Amino acid sequence: MPETPRRADRPSAPRYGNRPTMKDVAARAGVGLKTVSRVVNGEPGVTPETERRVQEAIEALGFRRNDSARVLRKGRTASIGLVLEDLADPFYGPLSRAVEEVARAHGALLINGSSAEDPDREQELALALCARRVDGLVIIPAGDDHRYLEPEIKAGVATVFVDRPAGGIDADCVLSDNFGGARQGVAHLVAHGHRRIGFIGDMPRIHTASERLRGYRTAMEDAGIAVEDAWMSLGATDPARVRRAAEEMLSGPSPVTAVFTGNNRVTVTVIRVLAEQSRPVALVAFDDLELADLLQPGVTVVAQDAAALGRTAADRLFRQLDGALLLPERIELPTRLIARGSGELPPAD
Amino acid sequence: MPETPRRADRPSAPRYGNRPTMKDVAARAGVGLKTVSRVVNGEPGVTPETERRVQEAIEALGFRRNDSARVLRKGRTASIGLVLEDLADPFYGPLSRAVEEVARAHGALLINGSSAEDPDREQELALALCARRVDGLVIIPAGDDHRYLEPEIKAGVATVFVDRPAGGIDADCVLSDNFGGARQGVAHLVAHGHRRIGFIGDMPRIHTASERLRGYRTAMEDAGIAVEDAWMSLGATDPARVRRAAEEMLSGPSPVTAVFTGNNRVTVTVIRVLAEQSRPVALVAFDDLELADLLQPGVTVVAQDAAALGRTAADRLFRQLDGALLLPERIELPTRLIARGSGELPPAD
DNA sequence: CCCGCATCTGACAACGTTGTCCAGGCTCTA
DNA sequence: TAGAGCCTGGACAACGTTGTCAGATGCGGG
Numbered sequence: 001m002p003e004t005p006r007r008a009d010r011p012s013a014p015r016y017g018n019r020p021t022m023k024d025v026a027a028r029a030g031v032g033l034k035t036v037s038r039v040v041n042g043e044p045g046v047t048p049e050t051e052r053r054v055q056e057a058i059e060a061l062g063f064r065r066n067d068s069a070r071v072l073r074k075g076r077t078a079s080i081g082l083v084l085e086d087l088a089d090p091f092y093g094p095l096s097r098a099v100e101e102v103a104r105a106h107g108a109l110l111i112n113g114s115s116a117e118d119p120d121r122e123q124e125l126a127l128a129l130c131a132r133r134v135d136g137l138v139i140i141p142a143g144d145d146h147r148y149l150e151p152e153i154k155a156g157v158a159t160v161f162v163d164r165p166a167g168g169i170d171a172d173c174v175l176s177d178n179f180g181g182a183r184q185g186v187a188h189l190v191a192h193g194h195r196r197i198g199f200i201g202d203m204p205r206i207h208t209a210s211e212r213l214r215g216y217r218t219a220m221e222d223a224g225i226a227v228e229d230a231w232m233s234l235g236a237t238d239p240a241r242v243r244r245a246a247e248e249m250l251s252g253p254s255p256v257t258a259v260f261t262g263n264n265r266v267t268v269t270v271i272r273v274l275a276e277q278s279r280p281v282a283l284v285a286f287d288d289l290e291l292a293d294l295l296q297p298g299v300t301v302v303a304q305d306a307a308a309l310g311r312t313a314a315d316r317l318f319r320q321l322d323g324a325l326l327l328p329e330r331i332e333l334p335t336r337l338i339a340r341g342s343g344e345l346p347p348a349d
Numbered sequence: 350m351p352e353t354p355r356r357a358d359r360p361s362a363p364r365y366g367n368r369p370t371m372k373d374v375a376a377r378a379g380v381g382l383k384t385v386s387r388v389v390n391g392e393p394g395v396t397p398e399t400e401r402r403v404q405e406a407i408e409a410l411g412f413r414r415n416d417s418a419r420v421l422r423k424g425r426t427a428s429i430g431l432v433l434e435d436l437a438d439p440f441y442g443p444l445s446r447a448v449e450e451v452a453r454a455h456g457a458l459l460i461n462g463s464s465a466e467d468p469d470r471e472q473e474l475a476l477a478l479c480a481r482r483v484d485g486l487v488i489i490p491a492g493d494d495h496r497y498l499e500p501e502i503k504a505g506v507a508t509v510f511v512d513r514p515a516g517g518i519d520a521d522c523v524l525s526d527n528f529g530g531a532r533q534g535v536a537h538l539v540a541h542g543h544r545r546i547g548f549i550g551d552m553p554r555i556h557t558a559s560e561r562l563r564g565y566r567t568a569m570e571d572a573g574i575a576v577e578d579a580w581m582s583l584g585a586t587d588p589a590r591v592r593r594a595a596e597e598m599l600s601g602p603s604p605v606t607a608v609f610t611g612n613n614r615v616t617v618t619v620i621r622v623l624a625e626q627s628r629p630v631a632l633v634a635f636d637d638l639e640l641a642d643l644l645q646p647g648v649t650v651v652a653q654d655a656a657a658l659g660r661t662a663a664d665r666l667f668r669q670l671d672g673a674l675l676l677p678e679r680i681e682l683p684t685r686l687i688a689r690g691s692g693e694l695p696p697a698d
Numbered sequence: 699c700c701c702g703c704a705t706c707t708g709a710c711a712a713c714g715t716t717g718t719c720c721a722g723g724c725t726c727t728a
Numbered sequence: 729t730a731g732a733g734c735c736t737g738g739a740c741a742a743c744g745t746t747g748t749c750a751g752a753t754g755c756g757g758g
Contacts, residue, residue: 019504021744032708037746045706062500067480068426069744071417072713079460079481088446088656090439090639097437100463109477111428111460114449128458131416132428151411155368271643290439291640294620307437370714381738386716394736418714421743 020061029057040065071133079103080136080158080317081129082112083122091264091287091306092140095162098310099138106318108135117206119143130157136317138162138310144205146171158320162313164207165330172320174313174331176304178208178286181335182215183222185284185302186260188337190223194258194282194347198231198249200242200270201262209234212262212286231256237265246273250281257347258282264289271299282345284337293340300343303336369410378406389414420482428452429485429507429666430478431461432471440613440636440655441489444511447659448487455667457484466555468492479506485666487511487659493554495520507669511662513556514679521669523662523680525653527557527635530684531564532571534633534651535609537686539572543607543631543696547580547598549591549619550611558583561611561635580605591618599626606696607631613638620648631694633686642689649692652685 022036029036031050038046039054046054057063071077082099084092100110111129115122122142126149129137136158139146144167153159153171161173189197199216202209213234220227230252233245246269249256259274261267264287274281285292288303312331320326371385378385380399387395388403395403406412420426431448433441449459460478464471471491475498478486485507488495493516502508502520510522538546548565551558562583569576579601582594595618598605608623610616613636623630634641637652661680669675 023744026708033744034708034710034746035706038707041746047706050706062504064476064480064501066421066482066744068417068420068482069713070746072415072421072715072744073746075713077417086446087436087449088443090442093439093442094437097435097463100436100461104462109460109462109481111458112449113453113458114446127413131413132458133415133417152413155411268640271640275643289640291617291620291638291644294624295640295643296645372714375738382714383716383739384737387737390716396736399736415714418743419716421714421745422716424743 019066020063021066022063024061025054025057025063028061029053075133076135077133078107079109079111079132079134080138080314081126081132081134082110082138082140083115083125083129084112084140085117085142086114087112088114089265090290093306095140095306095310098307099314102311102314102318106321115140115142117142119145123148127152135321136160138313138317139166140164141166141207143167144207158317160313160317160320162309170328172313172316172326172328172331174309174316174333176208176309177332177335178211179215179218181302181304181337182212182260182262182286183219184215184335184337185286185300185343186216186219187222188300188339188343189258189260189282189284190219190225192258192282192344192346195223195225196228196231196254196256196258196347197225198246198256198259199233199262200245200249200259200266201234202237202266204234209262216260228254230254234262237263237269239269242266242269243273246270250277256281257349258284258343258345261285263287267299271295279348280345282343282347284343288338295342297342297345298340300337300339300341303338305333305336308333368415369412370415371412373410374403374406374412377410378402425484426482427456428458428460428481428483429487429663430475430481430483431459431487431489432464432474432478433461433489434466434491435463436461437463438614439639442655444489444655444659447656448663451660451663451667455670464489464491466491468494472497476501484670485509487662487666488515489513490515490556492516493556507666509662509666509669511658519677521662521665521675521677521680523658523665523682525557525658526681526684527560528564528567530651530653530686531561531609531611531635532568533564533684533686534635534649534692535565535568536571537649537688537692538607538609538631538633539568539574541607541631541693541695544572544574545577545580545603545605545607545696546574547595547605547608548582548611549594549598549608549615550583551586551615553583558611565609577603579603583611586612586614588618591615592622595619595622599630605630606698607633607692607694610634612636616648620644628697629694631692631696633692637687644691646691646694647689649686649688649690652687654682654685657682 022033026033026036036054039051080103103110113125119142130152139161140163141161146166147168150169159171161171165173201213204210231249235241259270261270267285274283285299285301288301292299292301371382375382375385385403388400429452452459462474468491479501488510489512490510495515496517499518508520510520514522550562553559580598584590608619610619616634623632634648634650637650641648641650
């Protein structure tokens, strides 16, 4: 007997902790497998009586369709990935939520991951999402080389970059007008009589940071002011470094009378430092803050609309997925200067 | 000729926009399918030379393993779901990030969704996540009946509730000491001489809201103070309602001299209202706020540790997944009173 | 009474991966 | 030099679903 038939041995795979499958439902309802599939997916061609029996069996067994298998068969996962810097940052919460809402409107779920501003981690995350076959990716880049995504994009993964542009590849991106916003903010200080204006921002390798610095420089140039090196500080946004930077430019040989801060994390530290100064120092900040209007004085900000960034990017993503063959585009959203007091303080020498 | 063999017709399935599969890699490398699998998964039993050839083919084709298929075969998705109320709320950002970090440490990805405080949407989301066969669920409940999860939990989906307990089922939950925190906060106001103290909170059907109200009532009772109905207001947290509530209790026949606010959204509105009052009104708030220390006066808060909530819950989740047979437990995390000025103002009648 | 048609149902293969098992080649020893 | 044992590689089935297609059933008309 060389070939005993044997059947139910070989307990190779896991069966998901014994979840019922369509086969089980079919057996219980006394119908074929495909009929169950039809009922579950609301396809036509099933008599009401049969449908009832199937529904009953589904109910009784607590069946829930396995989307993994479905995905494997259909090729679309109805999920998109979002790679951002840090979900805990108040700037990214609303952005993420906006992306989620658009995804939801298209019946998709959102998988997100934080890169912690680490390019390697960004890549690891993005590729892990691709391995899960997300339909699309929204990426807030940490690194500046995204050629690793080329095969993925070629394979059909819709991709949109937000907040910062992609590096090394041609892709959609949705940005705030960082340059223009910073320029306007600094010009606002100039208009209120300041000439010695400091700039404290994030690491220069970050696109938004360098753009805002460029806006600062341009505004100063526009005003015919020669910028001193000591007035500019770019680097990590941890409180210790920012504090040191602020204190230095406030106490140097030609101390600044106003400060422009390059993002919300820098701002909160600078506000603390300014509160300790004996003389009033003007402040305009990039990014709005909750409660900014209730401080004394209120904080004048250049606000960007995080939710709009997310919404625009996600819209664009789904337009790609709907098959519209679009050329990569760079969409820039305007910023808004909100005067609340701190930016209108006159210079105090 | 009844059975023409035919092969490459029947273009039924999608092939993921023509992504290479292991089969393609195998063909190109001139090896068997399983050998590619071994290389991709770092399994032993492949000569360095063969491995090199396979790696080369992978590189050349831009192959990336399809995790959907892998999941189908292995039964674990290495992903967990997080259902929360609103990612854009500064309380949930850090919580979500903490869950993500724990997941990452276990090699899992995080899928999250916002329920917008809608029980139906919570259920829809949670079940969609189950259909994707997430290994576990972390849920911040919007509803108070979670029996719909029973079949899922029985089928092996690890589940932990956070911030609010589950309803109708016995499951792990991780909570802040809402009662104790509120009680301590109100007692703090009493200790500074207040007797007419108001409470403004969220809708009473939300567990945290009712617990905090209970803390308020108990603290008042402890102090032997009879609470008037006009001093308590529970309802939606939109600014309009909160403003009205605050203004009413500040102007009634026995106006309050201090207010205890039940969550961060309420707090920001109340701060605005109090800033408009001619007399100083004391304030203690549940939940910490960025910049709370920089307001005049600084806002005294009962702080809960959102990140710790998330971390604890996720840890517990993965302990369940590691197979430890645990009895459902209720873990309560302490709150911390941070005095900054607003809670230490004396009563001004 | 039988045929054709429409309607409903089910068998089967395929999606891309991994677990099992066996075949073949090699080395090492007696 | 033959045999035992190890190592490498590959054929095959299975995971749970859906697309294709053909079979079954019932009905009306010729």
